[in-house]
Amino acid sequence: MLPAESPALAPEHLNNTGCTIKVTADKGRGVYASRPIPRNTTIEISPVLLFNKEEYENHGKYTVLDHYTFKWPDSRMALALGLGSLFNHSDPPNVSYFRDTQTESIRYTTTRDIDTGEELCIYYGHSLWFSLGDNNSSLPEDKPEIDDGWGGLSCVDEINDQTVSNPYEDGDPEEIVPEEDLPFIRYKPAPEEEDAESIRTMQAWVVDVPEPQHITTLLKWIKQTGLDGPEMGHLKRIRKKRSSTSLVLSTSSEPPELPAELDLPAPYQLPVPTSSALTLPSLNLKSALWPTTYTPRRKDEPEPWTRDKLRWAWNAMKKTVDFAVEARAKNKELPIAAYIPTPYGVDEKDAELSDLSFIASDSRTSTKHPLRHASINTIRKLADYHASIEEPKDGLDPLEVDKTAGDVRNGTNYLLTDRTFFVTHEPCVMCSMSLLHSRAKEVIYLYPMAKTGGCGGCTCLPMLKGVNHRYSIFQWKLDKISRNFTDEDLTLDQTLDA
Numbered sequence: 001m002l003p004a005e006s007p008a009l010a011p012e013h014l015n016n017t018g019c020t021i022k023v024t025a026d027k028g029r030g031v032y033a034s035r036p037i038p039r040n041t042t043i044e045i046s047p048v049l050l051f052n053k054e055e056y057e058n059h060g061k062y063t064v065l066d067h068y069t070f071k072w073p074d075s076r077m078a079l080a081l082g083l084g085s086l087f088n089h090s091d092p093p094n095v096s097y098f099r100d101t102q103t104e105s106i107r108y109t110t111t112r113d114i115d116t117g118e119e120l121c122i123y124y125g126h127s128l129w130f131s132l133g134d135n136n137s138s139l140p141e142d143k144p145e146i147d148d149g150w151g152g153l154s155c156v157d158e159i160n161d162q163t164v165s166n167p168y169e170d171g172d173p174e175e176i177v178p179e180e181d182l183p184f185i186r187y188k189p190a191p192e193e194e195d196a197e198s199i200r201t202m203q204a205w206v207v208d209v210p211e212p213q214h215i216t217t218l219l220k221w222i223k224q225t226g227l228d229g230p231e232m233g234h235l236k237r238i239r240k241k242r243s244s245t246s247l248v249l250s251t252s253s254e255p256p257e258l259p260a261e262l263d264l265p266a267p268y269q270l271p272v273p274t275s276s277a278l279t280l281p282s283l284n285l286k287s288a289l290w291p292t293t294y295t296p297r298r299k300d301e302p303e304p305w306t307r308d309k310l311r312w313a314w315n316a317m318k319k320t321v322d323f324a325v326e327a328r329a330k331n332k333e334l335p336i337a338a339y340i341p342t343p344y345g346v347d348e349k350d351a352e353l354s355d356l357s358f359i360a361s362d363s364r365t366s367t368k369h370p371l372r373h374a375s376i377n378t379i380r381k382l383a384d385y386h387a388s389i390e391e392p393k394d395g396l397d398p399l400e401v402d403k404t405a406g407d408v409r410n411g412t413n414y415l416l417t418d419r420t421f422f423v424t425h426e427p428c429v430m431c432s433m434s435l436l437h438s439r440a441k442e443v444i445y446l447y448p449m450a451k452t453g454g455c456g457g458c459t460c461l462p463m464l465k466g467v468n469h470r471y472s473i474f475q476w477k478l479d480k481i482s483r484n485f486t487d488e489d490l491t492l493d494q495t496l497d498a
């Protein structure tokens with residue numbers, strides 16, 4: 001900036017991440033690599049100085065600060081201290097940056113491998129107020145009007161804008177958005193009809209209860225002993241046949257030990273359906289085995305999305321993306337994140353235990369554990385949290401909660417029934433299966449993984465014949481989410497399992 005006023009000699013810089021300052025005639029000072037720097041290296045963390053809007057409007061913008069300040073997410077203006085103010089502009093850049101509002105700092109990370117001597121540049125945006133490489137035109141008077149009223153580096157927000165507005169904020173919240181305007185594509189399953197041959201069954205222990213007054217006692221006992229596992233959630237507990245009443249008990253391999261004082265006959269095994277009935281013919285067939293619940297899939301009637309629900313989903317998807325980008329910038333993880341937000345319609349403040357939100361990124365790199373995928377990590381966070389008797393103390397990562405200390409509620413801790421699962425990349429087969437086990441309601445992902453994905457990529461787990469749960473799948477259209485990232489930030493090798 002302002003080469004005429006730039007120092008003739010670059011100061012020495014003690015940054016040990018391979019950055020040095022150099023001065024050139026056309027750009028003034030800039031940041032250069034003093035040695036090769038690999039991609040994804042955090043090369044600088046600059047604290048920022050913040051100016052409120054009035055201070056900036058009335059004073060800052062008439063000073064040299066105008067060339068160094070840029071928008072902060074809360075609409076204040078920020079000046080990066082340290083090397084942060086010396087990165088020149090380039091399109092394409094080789095450095096991306098992340099504004100950390102919690103620590104009031106900016107983290108600069110290389111986006112590709114850098115050679116010794118290369119200039120390290122960020123992207124300021126499209127409306128530059130100086131000519132590239134032109135000595136004179138970088139003077140303030142050459143700066144064209146930028147109609148947002150903000151000067152300096154405000155334009156960088158075009159690419160790195162965390163404040164980019166949610167397109168569903170405006171308009172009638174109750175308006176149903178037409179299918180073709182939805183920001184995602186629904187994965188269409190092959191039509192399915194169950195018949196007598198294809199109905200899958202499992203062996204369950206059943207007991208006949210001759211005395212009706214024993215039924216309530218038995219039901220209470222089942223609850224207390226935790227026999228009612230989630231795999232039987234679709235079965236009605238009691239079957240009445242003419243004069244006899246029977247109760248389904250468990251799917252364990254051994255017969256359950258019944259309360260001795262009730263003097264019941266010995267339990268016996270019966271084949272029962274593994275899943276609820278999706279159609280009326282299937283309900284008849286399944287209920288002939290054991291009374292089963294009816295959960296028709298409205299094949300031609302996809303669930304409508306209102307603008308308000310899309311506003312919620314858009315925020316959730318953006319949060320997932322931001323988390324993935326941050327995981328890579330801060331912790332050098334794979335940029336994959338998954339998020340279970342508070343369900344639509346529930347205010348985060350009023351959320352009950354079962355409605356709390358959980359987010360996690362992939363942690364294969366830091367843990368050197370090949371199974372620490374983002375989806376599994378997120379489900380695990382939810383499960384560990386539910387399993388802990390005490391709520392985690394403030395600031396304690398739920399993953400660190402001692403799960404052995406908790407009231408492990410009969411294996412139901414991991415259940416995501418009625419929860420929407422947001423994830424940056426199509427979950428792999430293992431993660432798609434864990435979402436199935438967890439009974440997720442719907443999965444929304446951003447990047448398809450054609451070779452490894454289990455939600456339509458290489459296979460589609462919830463559509464396989466015989467699985468005992470189905471979830472809906474949506475692929476978010478890339479152009480409908482904030483560009484707080486470049487595709488390069490999140491694109492993964494297609495052979496990698498997300």
Ligand SMILES: C[S@@+](CC[C@H](N)C(=O)[O-])C[C@H]1O[C@@H](n2cnc3c(N)ncnc32)[C@H](O)[C@@H]1O
Binds near residue numbers: 027029067068088130
């Ligand atoms: C944040 S400062 C960067 C550091 C600045 N070069 C210095 O010496 O202090 C922004 C200013 O640098 C200059 N600048 C940045 N990128 C440039 C480029 N690609 N070509 C020419 N000048 C550039 C412009 O004068 C701009 O106002």
